[in-house]
Amino acid sequence: MLGLRFIRDNLELVNDAMARRGFAAPIGEIVRLDDERRRLLQEVESLKAKRNEASRQIAAMKDRSAAEALKAGMRRVGERIKALDVETAAVEEKLNARLLEVPNLPHASVPIGKDERENVVARTWGQPRKLDFEPLPHWEIGERLGIIDFERGVKMSGTRFYLLRGLGARLQRALIAWMLDLHVNEHGYQEIYPPFVVKEECLVGAAQLPKFRDNLYHDVEDDVWMVPTAEVPLTNLHRGEILDATALPRCYVAYTPCFRREKMSAGRDVRGIKRGHQFDKVEMYKFTRPQDSYHELEKLVDNAEEVCRRLEIAHRVVEVCTGDLGFSTTKTYDVEMWAPGCGEWLEVSSCSNCEEFQARRANTRYRPTPTARPEFVHTLNGSGLALPRTVIAVLENYQQADGSVLVPEVLRPYMGDVRVIR
RNA sequence: GGGGAGAUCGCAUAGUUGGUCUAGUGCGGCCGCCUGCUAAGCGGUUACAGGGGCCUUAAACCUCUGUCGAGGGUUCGAAUCCCUCUCUCCCCGCCA
Numbered sequence: 281m282l283g284l285r286f287i288r289d290n291l292e293l294v295n296d297a298m299a300r301r302g303f304a305a306p307i308g309e310i311v312r313l314d315d316e317r318r319r320l321l322q323e324v325e326s327l328k329a330k331r332n333e334a335s336r337q338i339a340a341m342k343d344r345s346a347a348e349a350l351k352a353g354m355r356r357v358g359e360r361i362k363a364l365d366v367e368t369a370a371v372e373e374k375l376n377a378r379l380l381e382v383p384n385l386p387h388a389s390v391p392i393g394k395d396e397r398e399n400v401v402a403r404t405w406g407q408p409r410k411l412d413f414e415p416l417p418h419w420e421i422g423e424r425l426g427i428i429d430f431e432r433g434v435k436m437s438g439t440r441f442y443l444l445r446g447l448g449a450r451l452q453r454a455l456i457a458w459m460l461d462l463h464v465n466e467h468g469y470q471e472i473y474p475p476f477v478v479k480e481e482c483l484v485g486a487a488q489l490p491k492f493r494d495n496l497y498h499d500v501e502d503d504v505w506m507v508p509t510a511e512v513p514l515t516n517l518h519r520g521e522i523l524d525a526t527a528l529p530r531c532y533v534a535y536t537p538c539f540r541r542e543k544m545s546a547g548r549d550v551r552g553i554k555r556g557h558q559f560d561k562v563e564m565y566k567f568t569r570p571q572d573s574y575h576e577l578e579k580l581v582d583n584a585e586e587v588c589r590r591l592e593i594a595h596r597v598v599e600v601c602t603g604d605l606g607f608s609t610t611k612t613y614d615v616e617m618w619a620p621g622c623g624e625w626l627e628v629s630s631c632s633n634c635e636e637f638q639a640r641r642a643n644t645r646y647r648p649t650p651t652a653r654p655e656f657v658h659t660l661n662g663s664g665l666a667l668p669r670t671v672i673a674v675l676e677n678y679q680q681a682d683g684s685v686l687v688p689e690v691l692r693p694y695m696g697d698v699r700v701i702r
Numbered sequence: 703g704g705g706g707a708g709a710u711c712g713c714a715u716a717g718u719u720g721g722u723c724u725a726g727u728g729c730g731g732c733c734g735c736c737u738g739c740u741a742a743g744c745g746g747u748u749a750c751a752g753g754g755g756c757c758u759u760a761a762a763c764c765u766c767u768g769u770c771g772a773g774g775g776u777u778c779g780a781a782u783c784c785c786u787c788u789c790u791c792c793c794c795g796c797c798a
Contacts, residue, residue: 318752318753321767322753322754324767325753325754325768326754328766328768331778335721335779336722337778338779340722354779355777522750650731654750
């Protein structure tokens, strides 16, 4: 969420930013509602000051009849105040609803473009693997090896569900444990095991609500929501807190399953495990001082790339253009691994700076100096990495002519030294 | 699920016959003084948000309003009285 005063004072800049996103934000309505709100506040607050003064006088009065007269007058003032309070609340509610619909401002360095076709490749690591046989897509590898079972997943849970079996399940678990260890031991993150179910205010804090309601699983009985990403609980880890500046940046990493009920278009990513209603992810998250956030973003991307490098899988980093930028983010890098079987670059991580957009919603601040007023922190998030797609990349890059799959070196200690899945 | 207790300015607490509570005190924090250094001591200060004023802007400053878990009610006036909700703790039940 953008600050109301910021919008008021930087109208042109905000309108320009929305244009770069190609987003029709209700800025005009926000300004109009804010004018209305301030007009009401001025009136009601001066009436309240008057009432408080009168109450002080009544308390001090000896003359009862004069007091009664004053009270009678204040009764009318009280009614007017009540009416204005109701009106103000209605305007503020509307204003707040509009504010929640406004996306973040793209950073000046973000390439301008309409959609993902105009994203810019920043760098590529490694050569896309050339196999001396016809590479299979992972769904064929998985089914032949009996490690991915689509049919039974659908039987139990419906379309877009699958199950992993044997060394397939083990491979995913190994990746999770290895990635967590890497980020904790070498990149300075603290591991968090968060709840997988959260209250509505957490979704609002992470800016999943109100905009992405349709994509979320919601339990109506208890009015709780299943997390679509660990970013949600992590954003709310310090909800309402004022952090100590010396403790920043705070870097967290969490493994969670992710639940998304998006109605997926038929024919798009329907094959394999690339896109499902449930998937696992290791997520990195940072709370930083404003002046550090862009530097921390670069480190975040590098941490994600390090996973790819150690798996020795070719990948590239893409700068997401203004038109493709996520709702909450000012700047995003996607990390994509090459998957020779399906012949595409797979998005395995998306690393973003949200600046104070989420911090404002979740009310997470820090004190720059011991005496300074609290300011919003900047928050960043990045996958480190998304599991099913990393599994895809491993299966397709490490497949062999005989249909077996080599286990990447770094994962073997996590796989009981199994070298080959066959 | 049943029963009981509680929620106050970073922490700990005072405040419940409604009116100098513009919420007191202690600890902690900050500023200053003192002192070879440190500690102690002394004095001051110390919540958050919003509106208005001042100003080229911001900070600072002045002023007003709101916030004593949340929402609502009674009243000229609510931390204080009434209702609803949330959360925490304890006991019982159930449970991996």
